[in-house]
Amino acid sequence: MTRNGRAPSVKDVAAAAGVSLGTVSNVLNRPAVVSTTTRERVERAMADLGFVRNESARQLRAGTSRALAYVMLDGGNPFFHDVAEGIETAAEDADLSLFVCNSSGRGDREAKHLDRLVQQRVQGILITPADPDAPHLAEVGQRGIPFVMVDRLSRAGDHCSVSVDDVLGGRIAVEHLIDRGHQRVAFVGGPGSIGQVRERLQGAREVWAEFGLPAEDLINLPTEALTVSEGRSAGERLAGLPSRRRPTAAFCANDLLALGLLQHAVTAGLRVPDDLAIVGFDDIDFAAAAAVPLTSVRQPRQELGRTAARLVLDEASNPDHVHEQATFVPALVARASTGIVKRS
Amino acid sequence: MTRNGRAPSVKDVAAAAGVSLGTVSNVLNRPAVVSTTTRERVERAMADLGFVRNESARQLRAGTSRALAYVMLDGGNPFFHDVAEGIETAAEDADLSLFVCNSSGRGDREAKHLDRLVQQRVQGILITPADPDAPHLAEVGQRGIPFVMVDRLSRAGDHCSVSVDDVLGGRIAVEHLIDRGHQRVAFVGGPGSIGQVRERLQGAREVWAEFGLPAEDLINLPTEALTVSEGRSAGERLAGLPSRRRPTAAFCANDLLALGLLQHAVTAGLRVPDDLAIVGFDDIDFAAAAAVPLTSVRQPRQELGRTAARLVLDEASNPDHVHEQATFVPALVARASTGIVKRS
DNA sequence: TGGGCTGGTTGAAATGTTTCAGTTCCGGTG
DNA sequence: CACCGGAACTGAAACATTTCAACCAGCCCA
Structure with missing residues (x-):
């Protein structure tokens, strides 16, 4: 010593x-x-x-680092934490470190993180971007650093992506509600600038139309963000609707909104699911843990992460790697918030 | 290009x-x-x-990295994410990167992370350890890397720590319940190997005795871990108690337990707080967002992180740094789960 | 004229590691 | 006995950057 x-x-x-x-x-x-x-x-x-x-010296000489990085969109949402865990297990298997960064939805933070990661010469970058079309994302790709979008579909196809079929997710959710006899349903979600919100809504609309239900009975309750407090305020707006227009069920674009809505419903004395059924999206652990366990559309969170890591590693090591858009199929997990009584 | x-x-x-x-x-x-x-x-x-x-080359020559690291105990608990955010803001101010690692409570993972971080020559390490006395922690300190324990008190005093007065937290929680007229209260928490659990229980016992209440009416319901599902199973055990011994209130060692307990109570048809009042600990956002908003003992989560970062930076740059044990005072946040009806 | 100063620029050394072409040593083979 | 081959080890180069002493050209002042 x-x-x-x-x-x-x-x-x-x-x-x-x-x-x-x-x-x-x-x-x-x-x-x-x-x-x-x-x-x-x-x-x-x-x-x-x-x-x-001394890892810097090793890295300098070897020209290659032993680390991956994941830039997550919202550390406050457990969904992303679960994705990160999936990535970490894959990184561990490949004997790589994983640096987890959090952009908190802010493009400037995201750009700063990316900048640093490029300076570190990480082996690959996984990211759930605030804006999939932001120019700083394209720059990273051009620099030749393996790059995978997580939970976002890459439109341009100039890099890999891992995502879930959100249109299908919207369909599943609303079909479930129709099955349960609901004829007036609210869609709670926003802002529309988020592609996934648009797609989940689209799926909802598609299936609604296919069942021949009148479009005006699928009520759009836009929110400013995908947070618990926005869910609460959507609840207030929902309660304010004239009773003939008031929906008997709500499909929320994610679980945080659903939890907020649930809270408002309970404090307002509404019974869930009798007065208001609720479906969320993501199936985070807190959805199952809610006072009224939430029905939700499950995304394979860990698997999303593991696959993303697999792709980025392939891009890093396989000379004839070809970009791939991996898409997963979401699944409904029915619980008490839509009247399914089952031990969750 | x-x-x-x-x-x-x-x-x-x-x-x-x-x-x-x-x-x-x-x-x-x-x-x-x-x-x-x-x-x-x-x-x-x-x-x-x-x-x-090329950051490695810079770092090699300069001999100093531009990064801090936080090894968190349980990424699935939003409490730690909030602490991390506090650290990150401080790191950002000092123009440093923050690497966030997650040990998931496993000592081996923790050791591996520490090893890599030392190899990276990070400027300082913040950690909420699985076991504050693990030998691999001491090693880091001996190596001269600035090192701060977060949310854990350093007994030996050979490095800085940032924590909350957990005994006081226990006192506050139980005093509140006594104030609300409860005469039979359960303490839900475990395992006893976690120092904080012991201290929160100790605080509860102290105040219980000071009010002259019989010790056997403060019922200990030990759990295997501080998770939602353990909270649920504690609820089952609680419901199984003979009615004369059944407590009218529960103080849970953290919010995850409290949420699990709340869920069980609701599905079992108990009214909260009328049949069972609940107090949690940490005051994570999901506590306020629960169907019945949870009364909880708030730890200043972000501040904890910011202070820890401040200490590690001081140790890194100030030649006559002296180790400091920063202790914060917890505060009760009363909500509906103990009968306080207030917009949260 | 010459000495000193100043703002701008240069070149080489140094950082800790890995790699690779050599070197040494030895036992075995023809 | 000369030669070969392999095992074990060595020494120097290379990686990309920062730092620092030295240098240079002007310019001012004596």
């Missing part, structure tokens, strides 16, 4: 063990080529000195 | 701009010392070539 101000380097280890630099490096990277006795001597010296490999 | 396989270096920029390496570096690091005309020429060349500084 010699400590003279500066961290011990391979050179120090070499001196202590009475071997050359190269041998120390071999012990580190190709232990097979060095004889058992010297290897042990070197390892001993490392332990004595408390040697820790 | 010349692209010949290898990313452009300062050397390429220097050649393109017709200046020396040193000048390019000056443009990057001390723009003031270089004349306007050459600076512009160099910047132009950088833009043309798409130059991005």
Whole structure:
């Protein structure tokens, strides 16, 4: 544990063990080529000195880092955390570190993070972008860094993406409500600038029309964001509708909205699902944990992450990689908030 | 955008701009010392070539990285995400990157993360450890890397820590319940190996005794973990108690437990707070967002993070830094789950 | 005229690691 | 005995950047 101000380097280890630099490096990277006795001597010296490999130097020389990065959209939404876990397991298998960054939905933060990650020369970048068409995203791709969009479809197809069929998700949700006998349904979600919100609404509309239901009975309740408090305020607007127009069910563009709506309904004395049925989207753990367990459209969160990591690793290592748009199929998880009584 | 396989270096920029390496570096690091005309020429060349500084090389030469790291205990608990946000704002102010890692409560993962972070030579490490006494934590400190424990008190005092007075938190919670007239209260939490659980219980017991209430009416309902599902199962055990022993209120060691308990109560047909009042701990956003908004003991989550970051930065830059144990005072946030009807 | 100063620029050294072409040593083979 | 081949190890180059002493050209002042 010699400590003279500066961290011990391979050179120090070499001196202590009475071997050359190269041998120390071999012990580190190709232990097979060095004889058992010297290897042990070197390892001993490392332990004595408390040697820790300097990753920057390694990376500089090797030209390649041992890390992936995920820039998530909203750390406050457990959905993204679960995606990150999926990525992490894949990264762990490949023996890579994962840096998790959080843009909090702000494009400027996102750009800053990307900038730093490029400077770090990470092996690949996974991102759920605030705006899939932002110019700073394209720049990263042009730089030749493997790049995958997570939970967003890449329209241009100039990189990989992993997403869920949101139109289908919207269809599943609303079909379930129609099945349960609802004839007037609210769609709660926004802003429309988010592609997924538009697609979930589109799916809802499609299936609504296919059942021959009048378009004006699928009521659009736009929100400013996909948050619990926006869900609450949507609840207020919903309660304010004239009773003949008031829907008997709501399909929310994500679970946070649904939880907010549920809270408002309960405090307003509405019974869920009898007075108001609710369907969410994402199936985060808190959806199942709500006082009235939420029916939700499940996205395979971890799998999304794992697949994204797989794609980025392929792009990084496979010379004839071809960009791929992986799409997953969402599934309805029926619970009490639409009248399904089942232990969740 | 010349692209010949290898990313452009300062050397390429220097050649393109017709200046020396040193000048390019000056443009990057001390723009003031270089004349306007050459600076512009160099910047132009950088833009043309798409130059991005190689951070590993910078770091190798400078000997110092531009990053902090936070190893969080449980990414699935929004509490830790909020702490991370606090850290991130402080890091941003200091113009540092923040790497967020997640140990998921597993000591081996934690050790692996620490190992990598030391290899990266990060400027400082913040951590909410699985086990505050684990040997791999001490190692980091001995290596001279600034190190702060977050939401855990450092007993030994050989590094900084930021925590909340958990005994006081327990007192506040139970005093509130006593105030509301409860004479039989359950403490839901575990495992006892977690120091905070012990301290919150201790606070509860202290105040219980001070009010002269019989010890056997403060009922201990131990759990295996601090999760929603454990909260649910505690609810089942609670419902199974003989009615004369059944508590009228529960104090949960964190909000996840409280949410689980709330869910069980609602599905079991209990009215909250009339049949069962509930107090949580942490005051995560989902506590306020629950169907019956949860009364909770608030920890200043973001502030915890900001302070921790401040301490680690001080240790990193201030030669006569002295280790500090920052302790925050928790506060009760009363909501509907204990009968306080207030817009939350 | 010459010395000193100043703003701008240069060139080389240094950072810690990996890689690779050599070198040494030895046992075995013809 | 000369030669070969392989195992083990060495030494130097290379990676991209920063830093710093040195240098240079003007310019001012004596």
